[in-house]
Amino acid sequence: MSGSLTVAKKQNAVRLDAGTPDPSDWEQWVQHLQNRIKPIGLREAVKSGGRKALRWGLSDGHGVNDALPLLSNLENVARKRKSKRKSLDTAIATELEGWLQGLPAREVSRTLCLECIAWSYALVDLARELPAAPWCELLDQLVEVANDARRSSPSDDPLVQQWLVGELPLILVCLFPELDQCQELHDSASELLSAALIDLLDGEGLIHSRAIESFRPLLASWTRCQSLACANDRSCLTEAAQEQYDWMVLQMLRLSRGDGSQIFCDADEIGDWRKLSQAALKLSGDPHDQMVASRLFSGWPGSAKRSSRKSLPDASVCSEWAGIAVMRGGWGRGKTDLGVIFGEDSVFAGLSRGTQQIFTGPWKADVCVDGKRLAVQGRWSELCWFSDEDVVYLELEAPLGNGIVLQRQVLVARKEEFLLLGHVVLGKKPVEIDLEVSWPLHESMHLQPADETREVTISDRRKPRFLALPLSLPEWRAAPADGELTVTTSGLLLKQRGVASRLEVPLFIDLDPRQRTKPYTWRQLTVAEDLQVQPRDVATGYRVQIGRRQWMFYRSLAAKRIRTVLGQNLGCEYICGRFHTNGSVETLIEIE
Numbered sequence: 296m297s298g299s300l301t302v303a304k305k306q307n308a309v310r311l312d313a314g315t316p317d318p319s320d321w322e323q324w325v326q327h328l329q330n331r332i333k334p335i336g337l338r339e340a341v342k343s344g345g346r347k348a349l350r351w352g353l354s355d356g357h358g359v360n361d362a363l364p365l366l367s368n369l370e371n372v373a374r375k376r377k378s379k380r381k382s383l384d385t386a387i388a389t390e391l392e393g394w395l396q397g398l399p400a401r402e403v404s405r406t407l408c409l410e411c412i413a414w415s416y417a418l419v420d421l422a423r424e425l426p427a428a429p430w431c432e433l434l435d436q437l438v439e440v441a442n443d444a445r446r447s448s449p450s451d452d453p454l455v456q457q458w459l460v461g462e463l464p465l466i467l468v469c470l471f472p473e474l475d476q477c478q479e480l481h482d483s484a485s486e487l488l489s490a491a492l493i494d495l496l497d498g499e500g501l502i503h504s505r506a507i508e509s510f511r512p513l514l515a516s517w518t519r520c521q522s523l524a525c526a527n528d529r530s531c532l533t534e535a536a537q538e539q540y541d542w543m544v545l546q547m548l549r550l551s552r553g554d555g556s557q558i559f560c561d562a563d564e565i566g567d568w569r570k571l572s573q574a575a576l577k578l579s580g581d582p583h584d585q586m587v588a589s590r591l592f593s594g595w596p597g598s599a600k601r602s603s604r605k606s607l608p609d610a611s612v613c614s615e616w617a618g619i620a621v622m623r624g625g626w627g628r629g630k631t632d633l634g635v636i637f638g639e640d641s642v643f644a645g646l647s648r649g650t651q652q653i654f655t656g657p658w659k660a661d662v663c664v665d666g667k668r669l670a671v672q673g674r675w676s677e678l679c680w681f682s683d684e685d686v687v688y689l690e691l692e693a694p695l696g697n698g699i700v701l702q703r704q705v706l707v708a709r710k711e712e713f714l715l716l717g718h719v720v721l722g723k724k725p726v727e728i729d730l731e732v733s734w735p736l737h738e739s740m741h742l743q744p745a746d747e748t749r750e751v752t753i754s755d756r757r758k759p760r761f762l763a764l765p766l767s768l769p770e771w772r773a774a775p776a777d778g779e780l781t782v783t784t785s786g787l788l789l790k791q792r793g794v795a796s797r798l799e800v801p802l803f804i805d806l807d808p809r810q811r812t813k814p815y816t817w818r819q820l821t822v823a824e825d826l827q828v829q830p831r832d833v834a835t836g837y838r839v840q841i842g843r844r845q846w847m848f849y850r851s852l853a854a855k856r857i858r859t860v861l862g863q864n865l866g867c868e869y870i871c872g873r874f875h876t877n878g879s880v881e882t883l884i885e886i887e
Contacts, residue, residue: 321427328422333527334469337416337519338373340526341574346373348519348574349413350566352511357454362409363565365390369417372424387421391429398436403449408458411440415466438467438476445483453495454509454516461488462516469527481529488520489536492543497617500542504618504638507559511571514547518575525578544579547572548587549612549621553628554650555592558621559636559643561655561737583607590626611687611707615677622687622707631806633707633714637675637691642703644734646714648806653753653761654786656735662701662720663729669695678702685709685883686871698723704801706871708883711844712807715871718800719852725832728798729790736786744782747772750815751780751787753804759811764803765789766817766837766848795832797852803839813842822849824858836860845874846883 338345349366353359372387394410401407414421415437422430441464443449449459464480465488471477495506495513502510517532517540524531532540550558555568572592576584587607589595610623610630618638624630629649635658636643644658662669671693679690689705704717718732736742736753743752743759749768753761765780768791778791778800791800803817820836822829833853838861839846849860849870857866863880867887872880 324427325422328419334472335523335526336419336470337466337523340522341519341570344567344570344574346370347567348515348570349409349416351515351518351571351574352513352568353515353565354511354560355563355565356508356560357405357512359405359409360565362406362413365394365410366413369413369420372417372420387424388426388429391421391425391433395429395432395436403455403459405452405455405458408455408463411437412458412463412466415463415470419470434467434471437463438480441467441480441484445480445487452509453491453506454512457488457491457513457516460484461491462520465520465524465529465531469523469529472527485530485532488517488531489533492517492532492536492539496539496543497614498539499612499614500539500544500546501612501614501617501619502543502546503616504636507619507636510550511547511557511564511568514543514575515566515571517543518571518578521578522574541579541581544575544581545584545587545608546612547575548584548591549610549623550634551591552632552647552650553591553593553630556650558632558634558647559645559655561652587626591628593628609682611682613677613680613682613689618675620677620680620689620705622682622689622705624707624709624712630709631707631712631714633705635689635691635705637677639674640671640693642675642691646734646804648761651739651755651760652737653740654734655737656786658703659731659733660701660703660718661729661731662695662699664695664697664699664720664722664726666727669697669699671701672696675703679886681884681886688884688886695720704869706884708871711846711873711883712805713846714804714806715848716802716804717850719850720798721852722796725794725796727792727794729792730798730800731788731790732800732802733783733788734786742782742787744780749776749780751782752811760808762805762811762815762841763787764805764815764817764839766801766803766839767791767799767819767835769819770817793832795830797832799831799835799850799852801837801848803837805841810841810844815839815841820847820849820860822858822860824856829858834858843876847872847874847880 337348341348347370368387414433444459450456461484464484467477468481468484495502521531552558576588607626610626611621613620618636620635622633631648634645642658645655646653673694675691675693678692681688687707691703693701695701699722702719706715718730720728720730739755741754743754748770749765749772751763752759768776768778777793781788789800789802817839820838822834822836834851837848847861849865851868855866855868857864867885869886871883873883874880
């Protein structure tokens, strides 16, 4: 089934339990379908919003817009008024005739798969509208599509696989318990649904980065399948798969912004994310997840004040297997969230505060050594992950060849509301290093470089919001520097060069809009060891001040030693601290 669909026409090839009307006696069969108490259809299984449940999780970026007219027509069948019955009967019969005629030549695609499950969910309602022949042919073709998909591997696309070999057969199993040809699909449907959950999730419900674009449509499909199966007393998932689904609901919340949009995605959603979230939360049944939703989403049922922060799960998560890290300032609607995808040789990042997206897209780092550009060899790996009430910290590393590695450092300060993005090239001997790091700006934001100093202000359409400080460069443009923070047509670009064995290039971003009117400054600090000032390829130190708030950053690039920065004796690899008014330093994070 890797090319076009293979389907075969069958004439009324249904086998029925004794006493059940036969489709050859069409009037009795239609009456039987309308009078059944069970099975329960999708609309009743998910209650409100069920008629449009096929749109859940979909966006313009999923490439299924061509299927939406059919979905709308079948939604109208479900809700139609008697006064429009005749015209609707004719229109849907004509549409079905054309769809069936073209089916054998159709290529496997998301559009086709979505259409197949849409027809399947509508089969019971369509029995009121269609004659026996086209209805039976539609059923036969859908069963054949499900069988053909099970026998072959129709696509590497997890969404196509899920719709075709999981959801489609389960619909037929649940809605037509009278028909043997449908019931024969049950074991394979349950097995494939469970296998997909386990294969695509990391053991704690976080989806692999290769399928992150399909995360919500997949969650929607599994939620529909679960709801339909539970309403009809059918088995759907194995115990292990069910556990993964429950974890996945929490990960859905971690991957959501306060306005309901998904981190890593920028396309407008077609479906109602609230209905999807409500249905998934109902299935998981975890009260802590409900509390998180009430804190995260505006207008969500329930009180966010009833839950303390300590009783809620951590808002951040990292999985090296999945190649995904979500770093959040907390569960509040106005908090910072930074998503990082690092599963391959490139890194993708999306930064938001509340509902404002700031940066989104490839987070590029170009390294040239002695004039030769070096590329990542292999994939990025996680060196360090840490999360507590003060900070969320991630450190990644990738080899560049010839004993040179590139490291990325991400620190989200939850209470202090700043972000530190560090980049380090580590070599074994002095060489000429050129490092360029870029962040694509979201279309709603605007960058404004200062005239006399090197910071860049990030503004929305109304006023300045955030501030980017290149810590390794002198504050004043009059001072000479081997680098620059510049504004390009696509976003922000930080350049740094030097002749050394190691080079660090950090960028500090203040994310608290309330600080924009307050004075700010930053300085490179002197690092000493045994009373000797150390070069910057051995260790670096920085001080940042915004208003009355001050922070210190220190990083050892060479072997760890006892070194002194601002009177502090440090023997660690990395430290970030906050200055108090009495001059003491409170450690926010220290890495030994």
